[in-house]
Amino acid sequence: MRRGIGTTALVAAIALAATACGSDDGDGGNGSGKDASGELSGTVTFWDTSNEAEKGVFETLAEDFEKKHPKVDVKYVNIGFDDAQNKFKNAANAGEAPEVMRTEVAWVSDFASLQLIEPLGDVVEDEDDYLPQAWGSTQYEGETYALPQVTDTLALFYNKELLKKAGVEVPTSIEELKNSADAIKDEAGVTPLYLRGDDSYWFLPYLYGEGGDLVDAGAEKVTIGDPAGVAAFETVKDLLDSGVAETDLTDGYANQERAFNNGDVAMMVNGPWAIAGTLAGEQFKDNPDNLGVAPVFAGSEGQGAPQGGWNLSVYAGTAPENMDAAKAFAAYMSSPEVQQRTTEELSLLPTRTSVYEVDSVKNNQMVQFFKPAVDKAVQRAWIPQAASLFDPLNKELAKVIKDAASPKGAAESTAKEYRKLLEGWK
Numbered sequence: 001m002r003r004g005i006g007t008t009a010l011v012a013a014i015a016l017a018a019t020a021c022g023s024d025d026g027d028g029g030n031g032s033g034k035d036a037s038g039e040l041s042g043t044v045t046f047w048d049t050s051n052e053a054e055k056g057v058f059e060t061l062a063e064d065f066e067k068k069h070p071k072v073d074v075k076y077v078n079i080g081f082d083d084a085q086n087k088f089k090n091a092a093n094a095g096e097a098p099e100v101m102r103t104e105v106a107w108v109s110d111f112a113s114l115q116l117i118e119p120l121g122d123v124v125e126d127e128d129d130y131l132p133q134a135w136g137s138t139q140y141e142g143e144t145y146a147l148p149q150v151t152d153t154l155a156l157f158y159n160k161e162l163l164k165k166a167g168v169e170v171p172t173s174i175e176e177l178k179n180s181a182d183a184i185k186d187e188a189g190v191t192p193l194y195l196r197g198d199d200s201y202w203f204l205p206y207l208y209g210e211g212g213d214l215v216d217a218g219a220e221k222v223t224i225g226d227p228a229g230v231a232a233f234e235t236v237k238d239l240l241d242s243g244v245a246e247t248d249l250t251d252g253y254a255n256q257e258r259a260f261n262n263g264d265v266a267m268m269v270n271g272p273w274a275i276a277g278t279l280a281g282e283q284f285k286d287n288p289d290n291l292g293v294a295p296v297f298a299g300s301e302g303q304g305a306p307q308g309g310w311n312l313s314v315y316a317g318t319a320p321e322n323m324d325a326a327k328a329f330a331a332y333m334s335s336p337e338v339q340q341r342t343t344e345e346l347s348l349l350p351t352r353t354s355v356y357e358v359d360s361v362k363n364n365q366m367v368q369f370f371k372p373a374v375d376k377a378v379q380r381a382w383i384p385q386a387a388s389l390f391d392p393l394n395k396e397l398a399k400v401i402k403d404a405a406s407p408k409g410a411a412e413s414t415a416k417e418y419r420k421l422l423e424g425w426k
């Protein structure tokens with residue numbers, strides 16, 4: 001298998017550095033991570049957060065690294081997404097974190113600010129091959145702390161047959177969604193949209209659609225409490241109260257996937273990580289062309305979807321004899337060859353410009369949709385608190401859905417919690 005340029009250059013650089021260090025024992029005597037022949041060696045535990053549909057591919061990729069480096073033992077552990085951020089922090093504070101961690105874009109600055117992950121500026125040989133928006137999430141205080149793996153955003157997944165049965169077009173705005181709702185309910189006999197009520201990441205397109213955002217990091221200003229924030233909560237409440245959308249306050253991801261895959265709803269908002277699971281669903285497994293993907297509908301002030309994605313970071317407490325192998329593994333999982341495989345096998349979006357030039361990637365229908373979408377995804381504030389902004393927002397969104405808070409009250413309460421998290425922000 002052809003190694004990616006990045007990987008070859010990296011492994012050569014590490015081997016050269018090791019030789020320069022005069023390390024030839026490989027048993028960690030002077031922390032080289034090289035055996036007598038200069039071959040990479042060591043043990044790397046990799047905590048992977050990929051989902052059920054993805055994890056088989058990521059485990060195989062980890063095994064393939066061992067085939068390239070027989071003296072490296074990679075221990076693949078799938079830990080799922082839900083509480084992975086806390087799990088890593090707790091493990092790191094106990095000195096037991098994995099050498100390599102699949103790190104969500106909002107976790108890098110958090111882990112780096114706590115000095116839990118290793119600077120990786122010496123590892124990268126081809127920084128200019130990364131998409132700027134993906135690279136941006138790896139930076140903290142001018143240093144590189146992670147290597148990009150996949151980038152993503154939210155989009156509108158729709159069931160072509162159900163919309164055709166209703167005689168409606170794919171809605172490009174919330175107004176069009178509302179205007180087509182009766183036809184979808186009456187002619188196709190399903191709820192038009194599943195709206196995630198238990199995860200406020202899915203609230204962001206409604207906020208961006210009203211011209212708002214959670215914060216203005218440049219101005220160190222909390223903005224969720226502004227009129228756009230109120231309007232976004234009002235939009236969500238209106239869609240649910242009018243029956244245009246349905247939701248759940250728990251298990252939203254699974255409920256959304258089941259409702260859409262079974263044809264109980266015509267549309268859902270989701271990302272590239274959901275493609276594999278959706279195409280295995282009852283409505284699409286025998287007819288993949290029945291799945292359509294379009295930009296998330298616009299609001300009254302514009303259209304927008306958030307940037308998400310995943311990087312690889314290396315635990316700062318990695319034993320010296322394992323550090324070279326950990327860095328080489330992180331670089332491999334961020335390499336062109338691995339990114340090409342995760343697109344070919346899972347339709348995930350690469351973070352490297354060079355990979356988009358490969359025919360199998362260029363011709364992937366989901367890439368053809370999602371690449372323009374990620375190129376215009378709304379950049380988020382990669383501040384250490386970025387991840388923590390969702391907990392208060394989740395609580396207020398649930399209150400609005402349960403009629404336990406007004407849209408205005410929810411927006412103001414969220415803003416108040418943010419000002420506690422972001423000391424000194426206006």
Ligand code: TXT
Binds near residue numbers: 083085105308
């Ligand atoms: C804890 C944020 C977005 C995809 C697989 O892994 C909380 O539980 C925080 O970061 C957003 O970017 C996108 O790729 C797929 O492979 C605990 O109780 C925390 O995670 C996230 O920042 C993601 O970019 C994978 O692709 C607190 O004490 C926080 N959780 C945001 O998370 C996208 O992530 C796929 O990921 C603790 C959480 O809020 C997240 O949305 C994600 O979809 C993944 O499965 C301390 O504060 C509540 C929220 O969902 C969206 O789900 C998930 O499907 C924070």
